[in-house]
Amino acid sequence: VENDSPNSYEQIYALVCQIPAGMVSTYGRIALLAGYPGRARLVGYALHSLSDARASGEVPWWRVINAAGRISSPNAELQRSILESEGVQFDPRGYVDLGRFVWEGDHEGD
DNA sequence: GGCCTGACCTCAA
């Protein structure tokens, strides 16, 4: 029901916007929720597009990191700064504790 | 159309 419209990017943006503050998500996770399993790269590409789009101020791209719990974006310093201000803690090595800050989506039953 | 690159992921060594 996620529809198969050509608005794949909008779908990704929508999911990224759903990530609550103080939490982060991974490219693969977003891709999966968007209905594109295995296409994590597209998510990264879509977010990269934000750097050159008007949505850069509407989508919290900084809450998206790689599966390793590390920042891949070129502006890692900025991203980390924002995440820390949101409450996300980083390890001495620059890793995020995915076990605590990863947003797995709308999972009601825990 | 083809070729290279990329804000990725997973498996194997």
Place this chain on the structure above:
DNA sequence: GTTGAGGCCAGGC
């Protein structure tokens, strides 16, 4: 822990 190789798809030339 790291590095290498394969797979995925969208731009730019």
